[in-house]
Amino acid sequence: MAKVISIGNQSFESIRKDNCFYIDKTSFIKEWWENKDNVTLITRPRRFGKTLNMSMLECFFSNKYKDRGDLFEGLEIWNDEKYRKLQGTYPVIFLSFAGIKQVKYNETVIKIKDELIRIYNEYDYIMKSGIYNTNEKMQYQSVCVGMSDTVAQEALKNLSNYLSRYYGKKVIILLDEYDTPMQEAYVNGYWEELVAFTRSLFNSTFKTNPYLERAIMTGITRVSKESIFSDLNNLVVVTTTSNQYETAFGFTEEEVFNSLDEQGLSDKKDIVKTWYDGFTFGDKKDIYNPWSIINFLKFKSLKTYWADSSSNGLINSLVQKGSPYIKTMIENLISGEKINVIVDEQIVFSELDYSEDAVWSLMLASGYLKVVSSEELNLIRESDNEYELALTNREILFMFRKMILRWFSPAKHETNEFIRALISSDIESMNEYMNDVAFNTFSSFDSGKHNSERKAPENFFHGFVLGLMVDQTENYIITSNRESGYGRYDIMLEPIDKTNEKYPGIIIEFKVINPRKESSLEETVAVALKQIEEKNYDAELIKRGVKEENIHHYGFAFKGKEVLIDGR
Incomplete structure (x- = not known):
C-alpha cells in the first residue's frame, strides 16, 4: 500500500513516526561522518531536502534521541552495527536562519538573537547541575532579550563549552539556511552591516571553538570567504559542482521512478522526467527536485510546484534590471539554447549590481541553470571557471516565461x-x-x-x-x-x-x-x-x-x- 505523502513536513521524527512517504537518505550520515571534516558547508537550491536532512542528522546524533533507533529501523544506516552504537550519543545544537527575512538590519539581528535564546532555553536545565560557577551562570543568563551583539556573537561557543562539560563530549552544531539573512540584507540594503555581525558570530562558533566536534551548515549560496568566513581555514565547501554528497539532496531518477511505481503512476515517468529532471550535482545527472516530485505524487497533476514555491524576487530583480547582454542571454536560454559564461561559485552579493558573471553564479546555485557537462566542453573551454549552462528543465522554462510576462504584458x-x-x-x-x-x-x-x-x-x-x-x-x-x-x-x-x-x-x-x-x-x-x-x-x-x-x-x-x- 502506498504511503501517505506529507507535504511540507520537514521533521524526520514526525515522518518516520507516522510512517509517511520517505526516500532513504541515511547514507549521507555515514558519508559525512567518515569524511571527518571539521566544518562542512553544503549549498543546494531551496526545497531540496536540506532541512529534512539536518533534522535527520539531529535525530541520529543528538542525545535527546538516545534509544530512538526505531526512527532508523529499515533504513540503510541501521544495517551497520558501528552506527547503531553511535546513534544518540552527542550533544547537538540545531538552529535555523530560514525564517530570518527582515527588511531592516536591527530587526534581523533581533531575530538571530531570538534563535540563540530559543536554543539556550532548550538547555537551561544543565545550569542546575552544580558544575558551573557563579560567573558562568550569569554568563548563561546574559543570553536574553536585549543582549549585546558581543554576547550574541559568543553565545554558541559558550553553549558548546557548557554542553561539552555537562555531557563529557564535544558538540555537533547544525546550522540550516545560514545565508537567508544575507540574501535579505542584499535586497534591502544593509549587507555590509550584517556581514560584520555574522563574521564575528561564525568565527567564534566555527573557528575558535575548542568544544566543537563537527559542524554542518546548509544554504543556497556560497557566500564569499572574504565576506563572512575570512578566518575559517577549517571549512570544506560543497557546491552544486562538487563531487561530494551528490545524491544526498534531491531525488535520483531511480528513486523517482520507484516512487511513481509505488503510487500507481508508472505511466507518468516520461512526462515527469521532462518537467522535473535536469538538476546536476557534481558528475551526477538526472537529479529531481523533491518539492515538485512529492507534490506531483500527492496531487497527480503537472504544475510548476518548485518554481512557484517562492517569489524568486532576487533573480527577478537581477534579470529585470540587468544589462541588455543579460536579457539577451536569458532570451537565448528561453529559446532552448545554451550559454557559455564565467561562473565564480563564491557569491559576493555586493558585486551583483555590476558583475554580470555573479548573476549566472547565483542562478546556478539557486537551481535555475544547470551545467551541461561533456568531455568536449572540458577540453575546449578557455578557463576553469567557464561553463556551458542551460535552463534546468521545463518547470524552470515556464517560470521564466511567466516572469517575463509579468514584466512586459x-x-x-x-x-x-x-x-x-x-x-x-x-x-x-x-x-x-x-x-x-x-x-x-x-x-x-x-x-x-x-x-x-x-x-x-x-x-x-x-x-x-x-x-x-x-x-x-x-x-x-x-x-x-x-x-x-x-x-x-x-x-x-x-x-x-x-x-x-x-x-x-x-x-x-x-x-x-x-x-x-x-x-x-x-x-x-x-x-x-x-x-x-x-x-x-x-x-x-x-x-x-x-x-x-x-x-x-x-x-x-x-x-x-x-x-x-x-x-x-
Whole structure:
C-alpha cells in the first residue's frame, strides 16, 4: 500500500513516526561522518531536502534521541552495527536562519538573537547541575532579550563549552539556511552591516571553538570567504559542482521512478522526467527536485510546484534590471539554447549590481541553470571557471516565461482577452494586443547582441506567446519546436478534451519579414500560413484525435516592432 505523502513536513521524527512517504537518505550520515571534516558547508537550491536532512542528522546524533533507533529501523544506516552504537550519543545544537527575512538590519539581528535564546532555553536545565560557577551562570543568563551583539556573537561557543562539560563530549552544531539573512540584507540594503555581525558570530562558533566536534551548515549560496568566513581555514565547501554528497539532496531518477511505481503512476515517468529532471550535482545527472516530485505524487497533476514555491524576487530583480547582454542571454536560454559564461561559485552579493558573471553564479546555485557537462566542453573551454549552462528543465522554462510576462504584458485581464481571442479566432483583438506589446516592450530586448538580428523578434515573441499559454495547461498540452508532418512547428496547443469544440487545436508559426522575398507583412504572414499547410503540421493533432475541422492556424509576421497576425 502506498504511503501517505506529507507535504511540507520537514521533521524526520514526525515522518518516520507516522510512517509517511520517505526516500532513504541515511547514507549521507555515514558519508559525512567518515569524511571527518571539521566544518562542512553544503549549498543546494531551496526545497531540496536540506532541512529534512539536518533534522535527520539531529535525530541520529543528538542525545535527546538516545534509544530512538526505531526512527532508523529499515533504513540503510541501521544495517551497520558501528552506527547503531553511535546513534544518540552527542550533544547537538540545531538552529535555523530560514525564517530570518527582515527588511531592516536591527530587526534581523533581533531575530538571530531570538534563535540563540530559543536554543539556550532548550538547555537551561544543565545550569542546575552544580558544575558551573557563579560567573558562568550569569554568563548563561546574559543570553536574553536585549543582549549585546558581543554576547550574541559568543553565545554558541559558550553553549558548546557548557554542553561539552555537562555531557563529557564535544558538540555537533547544525546550522540550516545560514545565508537567508544575507540574501535579505542584499535586497534591502544593509549587507555590509550584517556581514560584520555574522563574521564575528561564525568565527567564534566555527573557528575558535575548542568544544566543537563537527559542524554542518546548509544554504543556497556560497557566500564569499572574504565576506563572512575570512578566518575559517577549517571549512570544506560543497557546491552544486562538487563531487561530494551528490545524491544526498534531491531525488535520483531511480528513486523517482520507484516512487511513481509505488503510487500507481508508472505511466507518468516520461512526462515527469521532462518537467522535473535536469538538476546536476557534481558528475551526477538526472537529479529531481523533491518539492515538485512529492507534490506531483500527492496531487497527480503537472504544475510548476518548485518554481512557484517562492517569489524568486532576487533573480527577478537581477534579470529585470540587468544589462541588455543579460536579457539577451536569458532570451537565448528561453529559446532552448545554451550559454557559455564565467561562473565564480563564491557569491559576493555586493558585486551583483555590476558583475554580470555573479548573476549566472547565483542562478546556478539557486537551481535555475544547470551545467551541461561533456568531455568536449572540458577540453575546449578557455578557463576553469567557464561553463556551458542551460535552463534546468521545463518547470524552470515556464517560470521564466511567466516572469517575463509579468514584466512586459499589460494587465492580467488583457492577457486573458488575448487567450480568448486566440481560441475564438478573433484576429483583430490578437493584432491589437500584440502590437501594443511590441511597441511598449520590444526595445528592452533589442540590444544588438543577438546571434541573429533578423531572428530577434521571432525568438522573443515565440517565448512571449508561450508564456501567455502557461495558464492554459488545464485545457491544453502545449509543445514547442517539435516534429509533425514534414517539419517542425513553432507552437502547438493540443486540447486535452478532444470532444469539446470550445477548445480547438492550435498551430502557430512565427516569421520575420525577408525583404529580399517579401515586400509586406501580409506576404510574410501568408508564407507562415502556407508553411503550416505544406509541412502538414496538422498531422500530429489529427493522429491524437483532434478533428481536422477544429484545428486553427495562425501566422505571426514581424518587421521591427510591427506585428501582423492572420489565421485560417
